[in-house]
Amino acid sequence: MAIDFTVRHMKKSDLDAVFLIEEECFSVPWSKRSLSEAFSHTPWQFFVAEHEKNIVGYGGVYMILDEGQISNIAVLSSFRGNGIGFAILNKIIDHSKAQGAVRITLELRESNNPARALYEKCGFIQVGCRPNYYTHPVENAILMDKNL
Numbered sequence: 001m002a003i004d005f006t007v008r009h010m011k012k013s014d015l016d017a018v019f020l021i022e023e024e025c026f027s028v029p030w031s032k033r034s035l036s037e038a039f040s041h042t043p044w045q046f047f048v049a050e051h052e053k054n055i056v057g058y059g060g061v062y063m064i065l066d067e068g069q070i071s072n073i074a075v076l077s078s079f080r081g082n083g084i085g086f087a088i089l090n091k092i093i094d095h096s097k098a099q100g101a102v103r104i105t106l107e108l109r110e111s112n113n114p115a116r117a118l119y120e121k122c123g124f125i126q127v128g129c130r131p132n133y134y135t136h137p138v139e140n141a142i143l144m145d146k147n148l
């Protein structure tokens with residue numbers, strides 16, 4: 001059965017919880033300091049998913065002129081498959097539109113089928129590939145775009 005959650009703007013007090021999600025979900029996580037600096041930097045906007053007062057997912061987007069660049073969307077493994085990633089991504093899309101973006105871009109590991117399926121479900125298409133872009137392990141990056 002689906003769980004109840006809400007997606008809202010991230011607050012400074014969410015930083016520790018978001019950092020834990022980064023650590024759980026990525027082999028090369030953002031440091032707490034990088035997250036904190038990005039959080040305080042206006043072109044960035046972060047959203048969190050909250051379930052019973054716990055932060056269980058988050059996503060971030062960086063606005064450059066008329067383009068939104070998604071940094072990450074991540075959901076704690078035990079909460080996946082409940083529509084949380086989809087809800088965070090839609091929040092990012094709505095936010096980017098409201099900021100006047102005409103396009104959203106992102107990159108992801110070539111083997112990341114769950115994320116690719118999520119982005120395709122929301123209308124993103126593959127527009128390129130950066131060979132050996134990622135480390136730990138080395139892997140190609142797939143570039144995806146969505147026109148708003």
Ligand SMILES: CC(C)(COP(=O)(O)OP(=O)(O)OC[C@H]1O[C@@H](n2cnc3c(N)ncnc32)[C@H](O)[C@@H]1OP(=O)(O)O)[C@@H](O)C(=O)NCCC(=O)NCCS
Nearest residue numbers: 025072073074075080081082083084085086114115117118
């Ligand atoms: C990618 C991720 C954010 C998806 O979050 P989630 O909350 O589990 O996703 P949702 O439940 O909202 O699923 C939405 C859609 O994503 C796709 N999807 C999600 N998990 C999937 C899986 N394991 N296999 C295939 N497709 C999957 C499906 O299209 C799904 O739609 P459907 O339920 O109608 O089939 C999550 O797997 C995650 O945190 N992964 C680790 C971090 C990461 O790799 N982030 C992306 C890099 S930027």
